[in-house]
Amino acid sequence: MHDDSEVAVLRLGHRPGRDERMTTHVGLTARALGADRVLFPDNAGQSLETVRDITDRFGGPFEAELTDSPHAVIRNWEGKVVHLTMYGERVQDVDDEIRTAHDSEGEALLLVVGSEKVTFDVYEEADWNVGVTNQPHSEVAGLAVFLDRLFEGRELEQEWDDADRTVVPMETGKRVVPADDADDRHE
Numbered sequence: 001m002h003d004d005s006e007v008a009v010l011r012l013g014h015r016p017g018r019d020e021r022m023t024t025h026v027g028l029t030a031r032a033l034g035a036d037r038v039l040f041p042d043n044a045g046q047s048l049e050t051v052r053d054i055t056d057r058f059g060g061p062f063e064a065e066l067t068d069s070p071h072a073v074i075r076n077w078e079g080k081v082v083h084l085t086m087y088g089e090r091v092q093d094v095d096d097e098i099r100t101a102h103d104s105e106g107e108a109l110l111l112v113v114g115s116e117k118v119t120f121d122v123y124e125e126a127d128w129n130v131g132v133t134n135q136p137h138s139e140v141a142g143l144a145v146f147l148d149r150l151f152e153g154r155e156l157e158q159e160w161d162d163a164d165r166t167v168v169p170m171e172t173g174k175r176v177v178p179a180d181d182a183d184d185r186h187e
């Protein structure tokens with residue numbers, strides 16, 4: 001989480017219209033739960049704009065980028081590749097090993113999530129194919145659970161830089177204040 005070796009998320013595949021919300025939510029979930037960067041396919045420009053807009057308003061650091069060659073990103077990744085898939089090894093069996101690679105060995109992690117059918121080369125190129133349960137569900141849910149296990153909950157405590165607004169947690173109601181005011185209250 002914002003240390004020397006990054007955690008990036010790669011969204012494979014994007015069907016304009018149909019996948020708009022899911023692709024955006026992959027990016028927002030990556031940001032909120034401690035990843036450093038998301039890469040979208042180059043036809044997902046609308047999702048990119050939304051994620052950048054949220055980062056501008058609610059803070060970072062977090063990068064969102066497009067790539068015209070997601071498979072080359074996997075092939076050329078300097079670090080370890082984790083492909084989230086319902087067919088993979090159980091997350092509870094491999095999360096220690098992945099955390100050690102990242103935290104102790106300084107390996108940058110690329111977390112790959114699909115949309116429609118993921119081709120078999122991705123399974124072969126990944127260092128780990130990981131199932132968050134071996135049941136079919138969603139890339140957003142799989143990513144959220146995986147990040148929380150990777151960071152062991154520390155991502156819930158993160159501070160946000162350069163936000164222009166901050167949500168004040170409250171039992172009932174909604175309160176959003178300018179970020180400077182929120183800083184003052186913590187002093």
Ligand SMILES: C[S@@+](CC[C@H](N)C(=O)[O-])C[C@H]1O[C@@H](n2cnc3c(N)ncnc32)[C@H](O)[C@@H]1O
Pocket residue numbers: 084085086087112113114115116117118130131132133134135136137138139140142143
């Ligand atoms: C809706 S699924 C479609 C997958 C597609 N049917 C296939 O066989 O490749 C989209 C993405 O959600 C993620 N996903 C779904 N279930 C998962 C699970 N149990 N564990 C981890 N990731 C999962 C995977 O990244 C998958 O590529």
